[in-house]
Amino acid sequence: MVILVLIVLGLCLGSFAGATVWRLHQQALPAKKRVASVKDLSITTGRSMCPHCQHTLGVGDLLPLVSWLMLRGRCRYCKQSIGWQEPLMEAGTAVLFVLSYLFWPFAFDGRGLFLLGCWLLAVVGLVALLVYDLRWMLLPNKIVFPLIGLGVVQAVVVCIFFDGGISYALNAAAAVIVAGGIFWLLFQVSDGKWIGGGDVKLGYALGLFLARPSLAFLMLFTASILGVVAALPGLVAKKVTATSRIPFGPFLIVATIVVMLFGQSIVDWYANFVLQLP
Ligand SMILES: [Zn+2]
Structure with missing residues (x-):
């Protein structure tokens, strides 16, 4: 049960880490190369979007890993490939969460x-x-x-x-x-x-x-x-x-x-x- 919770938590926070990486990199780009305004790229208030078509993602698209697997790594709206980075970060974070629990060195x-x-x-x-x-x-x-x-x-x-x-x-x-x-x-x-x-x-x-x-x-x-x-x-x-x-x-x-x-x-x-x- 604990492991299941950790997996879900890891997937969600891994997804947050993925979004943060993408947004921080976008923020660092010159304005012309950005795909969205700085406000929309805010880590705390910005909505998640497709990096290609900028379509705001609905709740159903935000399930980490699950939606990626169901859509076979493509955006639901523009069908462009989303790539491996985000799902790998989600799965990796979940794995690290479980390992941290299993091998936790403290009481x-x-x-x-x-x-x-x-x-x-x-x-x-x-x-x-x-x-x-x-x-x-x-x-x-x-x-x-x-x-x-x-x-x-x-x-x-x-x-x-x-x-x-x-x-x-x-x-x-x-x-x-x-x-x-x-x-x-x-x-x-x-x-x-x-x-x-x-x-x-x-x-x-x-x-x-x-x-x-x-x-x-x-x-x-x-x-x-x-x-x-x-x-x-x-x-x-x-x-x-x-x-x-x-x-x-x-x-x-x-x-x-x-x-x-x-x-x-x-x-x-x-x-x-x-x-x-x-
Ligand atoms: Zn798209």
């Missing part, structure tokens, strides 16, 4: 449930950032800042209302310094050539949710490995060189989700592994 008490709620909201923002960065190599402040705000609120609430809150907040602050601080240094040293300012701000947000310096380190380590593995085919084919721009955000985001859910298991496994070495 399901008040504190754990509060953290889970914040984390699920964060996942929605992270999915939107991942897709935006993959497509346009940019981490929009309009998604990163709310994430940082959510992380700060989470730390403050845990600090005030739950046992052990002070140590939680201190650990979260240390994690922010690890995840964001290293990027901030790299950014300053390289004058923004090695990594973008968006990665620095994303680092702060990710640190707030990982909330432990050891997990923040593990996240950076995992993201680096993912980045190297993903860049290897390109390096071998000489399509990617040292000066190529590769968006780093998606690796950070995937690493954060993995470390958030499996970090402790990875640390335990590694500790066992090292102890068993001769």
